[in-house]
Amino acid sequence: MLEFPASVSLPLAQWVDAIMSWILVNWGVFFDAIGSGILFGLLHIERFLLWLPWVVVVLLVGVVAWRVMRKWWLGLLMAAFFVLIGSLGYWDLSMMTLAIIIAAVIISLAIGIPTGILMARSNAAESILKPILDAMQTMPSFVYLIPALMLFGLGKVPAVFATIIYAVPPVIRLTDVGIRQVSPNVVEAAEAFGSSARQTLFEVQLPLAMPSIMVGVNQTTMMALAMVVIASMIGARGLGLEVLLAINRIEVGRGFAAGLCIVLLAIVIDRVTHALAAKQEQATLT
Amino acid sequence: MNGNNGNNNNGLSQSGETCIDVRGLWKIFGHDSEKILSSDACNSSKETILGETGSVLALRDVSFEVNQGELFVIMGLSGSGKSTLIRCILRLIEPTEGEIIISGEDICGYDNKQLMELRRNTTGMIFQYFGLFPHRTVLDNVAYGLKVKGVGKEERYARAREVIEKVGLKEWESYFPSALSGGMQQRVGIARALANDPEVLLMDEPFSGLDPLIRRQMQDELIAIQAEVQKTILFVTHDLDEALKLGSRIAIMRDGEIIQIGTPEEVITAPSDDYVREFVQDASPAKVVTAKSIMEQPRVLLYEWQGPKTALALMRSNRLDDAFVVTRTGGLQGMVTIEGLVRLIRNKGNFLHEALEPDLPVSTADMVLEDLFPLAVSTRYPIAVVDEKGKFMGYVHTGTILGSMIQEKVEEEKEMGEDEEKEEGEVQKDEKMEVRTKDIKDIEEETRIDA
Ligand SMILES: Nc1ncnc2c1ncn2[C@@H]1O[C@H](COP(=O)(O)OP(=O)(O)OP(=O)(O)O)[C@@H](O)[C@H]1O
């Protein structure tokens, strides 16, 4: 009586396996198409970033940071971070990581913003999606690696796929919140002047939700960065893989250097997107 | 206090055509609204319905008509359903049942597209809480309705600037609403509604959020705008003074029902039930009773081309001390008195206009008692009443005005003391009469000699 009876067992693992293999058999073509789409985009971004002379990238980072944060020394600092990354010998790997992040974020936004809009406009959609998003955010991140691996095998594509799944909830949630918190008086006024649903959305709701959406973009980007390191376990080349190798070989120095590059990348991306969000907020408040 | 309020329609400018016709409008908030409506439950009170079904009855069988060019006021306490009603008219809230006919078409049958067209082209709405777009400048706020319609950038900005100037915000067009005071924001709201040049304006407590001084100013501006552009306006307020000041007719609502519709005077002087009576008890007739409603027609009206002796004869045979003189087209020229005429004849004058009394008090038809009062105390003549074009319409005895003011005072304070004033007046009059009789006798003799 002390042990749980073996006869009461739920073969959940088998079921999931069965479902996955059913998906693979019946939807294989579909996922192949998605996979090659992602790969195509990713390779182009990656090739472009590696093709750009490093000076250009550093300058670009510096100027963008300066424009967005409105302080020249912050621009200089961000540019210096990128020079540091290069001098540590991780330029190419950083660009690869950056490419995955950019691809994952673009796709996340392309999925997340429309989903957020849908959620804001339909209470039914919200009540279905909200628990799913909650569950997604409480799940440990490496759990997403498994379905990604099964659907796409090893490589960059599953890494991007897992990153998207992990990173997309914040932008969905904050788009939804942003639109819902637009004052009903303002939306009513838009309707009273004969706006179509589209016009209300694009002329009033989205612009007023923009600060919230930008916070979502910031969070999604940061989560993508976190995930891309973990996703290196399933074969995405980049900084994450470097850290992973260092751990396996117990090379502390190498791990530290690669880890530092990740942190630097994170700071630059976070500060820039954060400043963008703050700027949006100010624009709608004035 | 005055007997003719039943047929007295205060609206000066209605063409009489119905513009908005609301018939049997119901609105029940809640899940089973249709079911409640089709059952007997809909006859019970608002509280009962809320208690039994959990649904809120916001409008019960509301019917009224608004004429073209009329300013129609809907008044009622908080929660009586005013906002719900005005929103239903644009279907910002879907009515549960009923017909809303705007310019001859039942808009309840409209699909989304038709509804959009209606809102774009026919109506304009002004909100209690302004509902301005915080992310757009004043100019872009005002131009919004035109933008939605697809009017080109230049044209819509030109039109918006025109309206912004009209509401006196010219220097503010590039500011965001948050930089403006409440009164200015509401002007933006008004400009935004006017930019589309809609036939119908719907205003939901537009001035309630403003302090009294600005509020009065805005009311005056609305009256001025209305005089200029002649819109059909449906105006919601919970403020009686505002309703009386602006409305050509007023509908009073309670718990979702209209319990009385009438001109301001009807509502004040003949409240349909205790609720209305209580509602209007603070309003003094001085604010609503107009010159037009208490004026009288003179027994004798003199024409400018008549000779002084004819005039004198006419007045004498009617036992009048004074008479009004009008032009060929009925325009008021002035007033002559017996003394004036006697003097004129003595001086061998031939034209009535030489004998006109100076400083004749004149009132317009829609002046209210309160405004007539200062005129009445500063003159010894009756007050002439003219229309906008200066045409003579009738006259008001100063006694009538003073009498009604005094009566009101007495009612209010149950105090005496005013009678002295009255007696004094009568004494003076008697003295005058003596003088006149003497003069008349003289003249009579003279005319006899002439003949
Ligand atoms: N969306 C809604 N859901 C449920 N009940 C509502 C809703 N909107 C209004 N009501 C109810 O309908 C009734 C009428 O409300 P409405 O806002 O029309 O009143 P009002 O006369 O405009 O009041 P106020 O002067 O305070 O603006 C109220 O009892 C209110 O509680």
Ligand SMILES: [Mg+2]
């Ligand atoms: Mg209201």
